[in-house]
Amino acid sequence: MSTPTTKKKNSNSDHKTNLRTKWGYTMQWTPQHLSQDEIEQLRAQFDERGAEALQRIQAIVARQGPGEKGSKPDMFAVLRDHHEEDDFLAAYWEHLHAVPEWVDWKQIERGQRFFARYFVANCSLFAFQAFVRDNTATPGVAEVVSRTGGLAVKHLLTRLIETFTWFIQITHDLQAIQPGGQGHISTIRVRLLHSSVRQRILELEKTRPGYFNVEKYGPPVNDLDAVHAITLFSCKAIALFPLLEGYTAKAILTQHTGRHAKMGIYPTDQEAADFIALFRYIAYIIGAPNDGKYWADITKAKATFESMLWYELVPNDTSKILAQNFIKWIEDQPPAYFSLGFMEAACRWMNGNEMCDALGLGRPALHHYAAFAGHNIIVSSLAWAQRIFPSLDRFVVAYTRKTLHNALTKHVTGPTVPTNGIPPYSFKYVPNHGQKMEVDAQKPDPARKQRIRPFECVFMAAFIVAALLSLGLAVGAVRMLMRLNGTFGVMSWIYGGRGD
């Protein structure tokens, strides 16, 4: 009798072995994975404490009257300066600055190094998988993002810079993420921003029902979206570079546990646990579910990550618009000057053909895959070298932190100082009736078009060198075997023969 299986498009579930496949990723379903009921419960909930706090801060701002002409109120500064005047805000401030008993600062500090240690691979992962796939193919998130114009070509630079600035702030050093540190403050700002996004969209839905389908997607930026976002930030790096507890070479080869390294980097279990611990604490500050059942250890975190993949990735027409706009914007942007073909190859390598076809991405030529393979050879070789030489690892982490901190935090955005009357992490594109993104007709500026793409050339060179080395090694091995055969008759040992 054949094994009972359920099969729908892009997914496959085997009830006997509990193996499930979705978008080319095979996972072993366990009781730790989330049930459909749990998913629906999370979808219906949101950060109510943050929403109430925002309303009270807005009431204080209203009492204060208009500020300087053209300036926007800095919600964080109002909360910081006035929380003692309101019991709810005082308790909220205390909650934001409390440290849950499961927080282990040593572990958080180790988790912070993960970002700088695998910086290039992390960036590729966030760009070509988190942004292109998860942000676009999750209908509820895509609906919010499209309403806020966040991935329209003209808003992308600011959004990406702010997201990176935030990342650099939360991983800079331990002090930065502890209560009162720059990363801690920025995360509170982002929490207030999310509450503003939700409030604005729900207001529009109230005045003109049908603007945002709350029944279908849940409230904007709900707990399910937030859990998904946290897995996207934390587990992705682990599940797709990855090496998780209990893997076997056979599992990697057969992909039966989904633990196949897309970029040839294998973080240790300790690194995985540390990075997840950092993001569990971020979940606490940002008002996302931070229950141990989702994040207590890497097995639970992996089950949460796979549950999101199983239930939440359902690309639709909005997903196509968002994904294509994103790719279009990055094309030929300095300093990388990536070609469309290279990025499509990267997306297909990371997300598989099924998903990329569903997102309407093109099929690039073979040499683009070769260039992305070269990228992987570089990042994985560097990762191995860092593992072997701890002093190199310390240098890479310190250098990355310093360079990025200088480039983004100080020179570009100056996030500690409000710029042009606009506080950091505030609305860039306030949603309104009738506004939803379309395919962005804006083409990259022709002046940006580069003949030579330095990064792709380096990646291609790495691929060619690796291919020549492999070929050289193979030829060398054959010649060695022939020489040994000439001297000792090795072939007769292998194939057997009479020694007469």
Ligand code: HEM
């Ligand atoms: C829980 C984990 C999350 C983290 C750590 C996070 C992080 C951030 C950061 C750093 C920003 C500021 C940079 C920017 O403007 O792009 C931001 C803005 C934003 N986030 Fe999130 N986010 C999370 C969850 C979500 C979810 C689940 C949604 C939607 C369903 C969402 C929607 C938005 C929107 C619409 C903005 C931008 C508003 C604007 O710039 O006008 N975020 N988020």
